Amino acid sequence: MRRDRLRRLLEEVAAGRLAPADALERLAWLPVEEVGEGTDGDGPVFARLDHHRATRQGLPEVVFCQGKTPAQVVEICRRLAARGDGFLATRADAEARAALAAAFPEARVSEIARVVHLAPDEPAAVRTRGPVLVVSAGTGDLPVAEEAAWTAEAFGNPVERLYDVGVAGLHRVLRASDALARAAVVIVVAGMEGALPSVVGGLVAAPVIAVPTSVGYGASLGGLAALLAMLNSCAAGIVVVNIDNGFGAAVAATRINRLDAPEAAPGR
Numbered sequence: 439m440r441r442d443r444l445r446r447l448l449e450e451v452a453a454g455r456l457a458p459a460d461a462l463e464r465l466a467w468l469p470v471e472e473v474g475e476g477t478d479g480d481g482p483v484f485a486r487l488d489h490h491r492a493t494r495q496g497l498p499e500v501v502f503c504q505g506k507t508p509a510q511v512v513e514i515c516r517r518l519a520a521r522g523d524g525f526l527a528t529r530a531d532a533e534a535r536a537a538l539a540a541a542f543p544e545a546r547v548s549e550i551a552r553v554v555h556l557a558p559d560e561p562a563a564v565r566t567r568g569p570v571l572v573v574s575a576g577t578g579d580l581p582v583a584e585e586a587a588w589t590a591e592a593f594g595n596p597v598e599r600l601y602d603v604g605v606a607g608l609h610r611v612l613r614a615s616d617a618l619a620r621a622a623v624v625i626v627v628a629g630m631e632g633a634l635p636s637v638v639g640g641l642v643a644a645p646v647i648a649v650p651t652s653v654g655y656g657a658s659l660g661g662l663a664a665l666l667a668m669l670n671s672c673a674a675g676i677v678v679v680n681i682d683n684g685f686g687a688a689v690a691a692t693r694i695n696r697l698d699a700p701e702a703a704p705g706r
Contacts, residue, residue, distance in 0.1 A: 487499060564595070566695045567694075579628060635676055
């Protein structure tokens with residue numbers, strides 16, 4: 439439950455518009471909901487949903503589909519959607535995407551990003567510093583770049599895209615000076631030798647989040663070469679996330695970009 443919804447609930451009780459018993463009923467599932475196997479959900483528990491995450495952190499729990507069966511993914515998303523907050527499912531393979539599309543016809547689905555997003559019933563008003571610019575070195579990096587872009591959009595950021603501007607044709611990124619200057623945060627996605635974040639980091643004042651990808655030939659070592667290159671960048675201030683972690687880059691960008699930070703939870 440988001441903090442704005444929790445506050446409204448408490449205000450309704452204080453104003454006498456909502457009975458305490460009804461408020462308790464709405465809050466009964468907080469903060470953890472167990473999800474079990476079987477048609478009635480009373481079988482072995484396979485997930486424990488963290489409904490308080492948005493209250494604590496400002497961003498809701500996201501469903502990582504990899505390793506889960508389509509039935510498990512659908513049931514988890516069904517429980518999240520039942521609270522009115524929608525859901526974001528990442529790393530959804532074709533079978534999981536098809537199952538979610540059938541269960542939630544109104545959800546948006548991206549094959550390339552492997553993401554399914556159901557918007558909340560009442561989208562939160564989010565104030566940001568400006569657009570998040572997602573930059574990719576090559577077209578082969580698009581699955582990771584689009585995961586970052588879709589995630590950033592789902593979390594309320596305006597997103598711009600600048601794709602296939604790697605260092606093999608450096609003039610391509612230099613021609614995009616307006617987009618680079620406009621960005622509040624830049625996510626740079628690159629495989630191979632991973633040089634593009636250093637180039638972009640030398641051109642902008644905005645925070646740069648570098649995402650190495652596993653794209654490349656043998657000596658790229660599944661993205662390790664790009665990861666090490668980015669960690670050793672001579673462009674000051676670049677931060678680096680894990681290989682192929684477009685989602686993590688978007689979460690970091692969202693926290694940087696938000697002007698309205700969530701209120702600190704008690705004791706934090």
